[in-house]
Amino acid sequence: MSNSQPQATVASLPEVLAESAGRRIIHKIRLRHIGIAIILLKALLVGYLFFYVFPLINFTSADFDSTFLWFILAGFLAQMIDGTLGMAYGVSCSTLLLNLGVPPKVASAAVHTAEVFTTGVSGLSHIRFRNLDKFLFFRIVFFGVLGAMVGAYLVSEILDGGMIKPYISGYLLILGMVILYKGIRNKQKNTEKVKRAGLLALFGGFFDSIGGGGWGPIVTSNIINQGKCPRRTIGTVNTAEFFVTFSSTSVFMILIGVDSWKVILGLVIGGVLAAPLGAYFAAKVNKRTMMILIGIVISITSAYTIIKTLM
Numbered sequence: 001m002s003n004s005q006p007q008a009t010v011a012s013l014p015e016v017l018a019e020s021a022g023r024r025i026i027h028k029i030r031l032r033h034i035g036i037a038i039i040l041l042k043a044l045l046v047g048y049l050f051f052y053v054f055p056l057i058n059f060t061s062a063d064f065d066s067t068f069l070w071f072i073l074a075g076f077l078a079q080m081i082d083g084t085l086g087m088a089y090g091v092s093c094s095t096l097l098l099n100l101g102v103p104p105k106v107a108s109a110a111v112h113t114a115e116v117f118t119t120g121v122s123g124l125s126h127i128r129f130r131n132l133d134k135f136l137f138f139r140i141v142f143f144g145v146l147g148a149m150v151g152a153y154l155v156s157e158i159l160d161g162g163m164i165k166p167y168i169s170g171y172l173l174i175l176g177m178v179i180l181y182k183g184i185r186n187k188q189k190n191t192e193k194v195k196r197a198g199l200l201a202l203f204g205g206f207f208d209s210i211g212g213g214g215w216g217p218i219v220t221s222n223i224i225n226q227g228k229c230p231r232r233t234i235g236t237v238n239t240a241e242f243f244v245t246f247s248s249t250s251v252f253m254i255l256i257g258v259d260s261w262k263v264i265l266g267l268v269i270g271g272v273l274a275a276p277l278g279a280y281f282a283a284k285v286n287k288r289t290m291m292i293l294i295g296i297v298i299s300i301t302s303a304y305t306i307i308k309t310l311m
Helices: 004-028 031-056 066-085 089-099 104-128 134-157 161-185 197-211 215-225 230-255 261-284 287-310
Strands: none
Touching (some): 004 134, 031 104, 031 134, 031 230, 066 104, 066 215, 066 230, 066 261, 089 104, 089 287, 104 261, 134 197, 134 215, 134 230, 197 230, 215 230
8 A cells, every 4th residue: 555656656757747838838838829819810811812812802893781780780699609609609690691592502601701800809718807717728628729720621621520410519508508507596616627628629629610509518518517707718718710711711611612702701800890899798697697608509509409410
């Protein structure tokens, strides 16, 4: 018995040292450094669009009618929901576009491309309101990017994302009801430790790419369900979402290309206008109210996906 304890301590020492070194490195990184990375990547995307995509578009023949205003409104409402609750941009935006008569494939491509711009502004806004946990951010962003790139490649070349989406929605429906129950009963625990954050991000990024949504519902809802502060969870996951979306959209652009620019432009304008407001409300809404709202949004959107699949 006397020899087992020192062995356990020695065995865990490299892990403790590695974690300590990692925390020291992250501690030196300022929030503004993350913001600068967002701005540089957005500038890179704008440069690509300006030099390689815009020259192929005939803007003079564009018809900016009332439908374009509805695209702006759709982007605004979707980003308000996503920025405040940390999820449901893809579901709410796609639903609004489909109701406006936009074909499903066009809606999906437009939502993914516009999301790069809206999540970028949302991330900068959350940084401004200090809704960010740096250590959690770095635990999820790299795994999220990896999952998103793999998922984007598979859905572009091999898989049909619609096949697996109903099963994910079934899981999220149950999780949404659990969060709603905890919010109503005010039984949520408080913790700063998040288990399996990297694994959640890996699956969240993967299913977001192949299913057209899932990063927020999978990552945000699971972390909040573990007892993490909703405000900082939403801000952290939303900021990481920019890098996840940027990665998957880059793969889509390389393998599929860019189309439906009129829809994309409307969504970008509406989303950029709404992003600071969403981050502001996320900083102001109290924890119990946010838990209830998140539970309702997850349950409704998941149930909608299941019903639509069955029909």
